[in-house]
Amino acid sequence: MQTRIPSEKVQARFRAILEKVRNRSRKLSILNLRDKKTRTFVGCLSLTVAAAFAVKSIVSYPFISLPSLNAQKGNVQIFDRYDHLVCTVHEEKNVEPVPLDRISVNMREAVIAAEDKSFYQHFGIAPAGIGRAMVKNFEAGRVVEGGSTITQQLVKTLYLDPEDRTLWRKAEEACMSLLINASHSKNKVLETYLNQIYFGKGAYGIERASLAYFNKHASQLTLGESAYLAGLIKAPSELSQKANRKEAIVRQHQVLDAMVECKLVSKQSA
Known part of the structure; x- marks a missing residue:
């Protein structure tokens, strides 16, 4: 559009x-x-x-209109004359969109605390x-x-x-x-955001980021992992670099503190 x-x-x-x-x-x-x-x-x-x-x-x-999950893939499928899939041409953008219920609650709450505390209000x-x-x-x-x-x-x-x-x-x-x-519903906005945002390392969207950083699916992210990824959104290209890992950890702790402030997790859990 x-x-x-x-x-x-x-x-x-x-x-x-x-x-x-x-x-x-x-x-x-x-x-x-x-x-x-x-x-x-x-x-x-x-x-x-x-x-x-x-x-x-x-x-x-x-x-x-926000794009559907399928539209966000940005891939082109090529079929033969008999309607058989020949191949899929992938867009340069490395993204694998997933529905919101396949993104851990930890990740959803971490990104809200980090980026937009009053998102649902x-x-x-x-x-x-x-x-x-x-x-x-x-x-x-x-x-x-x-x-x-x-x-x-x-x-x-x-x-x-x-x-x-x-x-x-x-x-x-x-x-x-x-x-x-x-x-659109708030959940649709959050789902699209998490599938489109850049996390560094060439990974767009939370599913690709989860695999790139922790070799697991977005639905399996722990509290600490979620806070780490949410912290990258502020400056993904810089914080994803090995040389800046200390800064990324500092940012992770800031996200955890924000989650405690928003009463999304207890101080003991963070």
């Missing part, structure tokens, strides 16, 4: 409005960016403007996280922090350019996340 790209005229208008907000905040003494309330106000105002234009750009997509985006990120991005004049939920990360992986870190793209990502949340 391709997203609708706003015209240069619309993007220019959007940038002009954001610049006007920045200039106004510099000129008026009441807008002291050192004040926490003012920073929050300006950040939320910028987000509102960006969201308004993003909604306008994707309004023609009332329903965004929010509606696709976390306003508080976005607000904090918008304030920092406004102050920096560019996107330096994402504040992304699991749903937003999935949208970025499936539909958007991950290298595009503009305010426009972040707003579009948030709006698409709302649409996905409205049309």
